[in-house]
Amino acid sequence: MAQQLDYHQLRAIFTRFRDANPEPRSELEYVNAYTLLVAVVLSAQATDAGVNRATRPLFARVTTPAQMLELGEEGLIEYIKTIGLFRNKAKNVIALSRILVEQYGGEVPDSRAALQALPGVGRKTANVVLNVAFGYPAQAVDTHIFRVGNRTGIAVGKDVLAVERAIEDNVPVEFQRHAHHWLILHGRYICKARKPRCPDCLIRDLCPYEEKTE
Missing domain, CATH: 1.10.340.30 (Hypothetical protein; domain 2)
Known part of the structure; x- marks a missing residue:
């Protein structure tokens, strides 16, 4: 478990997430x-x-x-x-x-x-x-976000509720709306559980994860 990153580090990380994917969407299909x-x-x-x-x-x-x-x-x-x-x-x-x-x-x-x-x-x-559905800055913490949050120091917590609170307490407000989507997508496709794709990671230089893959 990494140490919780500070405000400036988190702002830099989420600025990159936003620049790469300004309007992240749920991968579940729905009509209302x-x-x-x-x-x-x-x-x-x-x-x-x-x-x-x-x-x-x-x-x-x-x-x-x-x-x-x-x-x-x-x-x-x-x-x-x-x-x-x-x-x-x-x-x-x-x-x-x-x-x-x-x-x-x-x-x-x-x-x-x-x-x-x-x-x-x-x-x-x-x-x-x-x-x-309603646009509230609610943080839905799944296994991907729990792993990414603790591995990278973006949101450190011993359980999902603690990670949810860490996002709410530490991530700058302007990124709260889409924070959980950026983290889910990062966990699914880049910061994977067994073989994280560190060479392809857009926050690699900001991430304290010691076991970076080559």
Whole structure:
């Protein structure tokens, strides 16, 4: 675990991320806040690519909680059976859709507490929805961000909540909106777990990681 980088180091790092990719996007495909919520729930312990393959035909038919309830659990399973834990996820999607219809007029709430009260929705999922759908500077910390944050000193913490707070506390405000996207993409494609691509890293000279690969 590296030491937490200071303000000037973080500003330099995120300036490079922004210059390279000014408007990073979620790799999950969606058409509105509801389909984003469903996609993120389905993505737990699954790849974005695998979820996208399943949801393209699903979201061509279903874009609202009411339509999902009309499709039903067994109907949903037919679309998502290639995704891991699909039966439990189908139950959660139908249950959260019913709550959205009955309690929120079919709309997705823009409150972390309200989102986390929905079946199958944890803090990370809620933060993704708040950030991507509503534009809030919420930090959805996954395994990639946890690794990158601690390896590079960008956001140091012993657990995901500590890393989330480290981003919020240390990263300059102007970068908060897209911070978690830049870090996820960096972790997926450059700062990988087993063989980080250090020669291709745009922040290599600013990174304190001692075991840089050649």
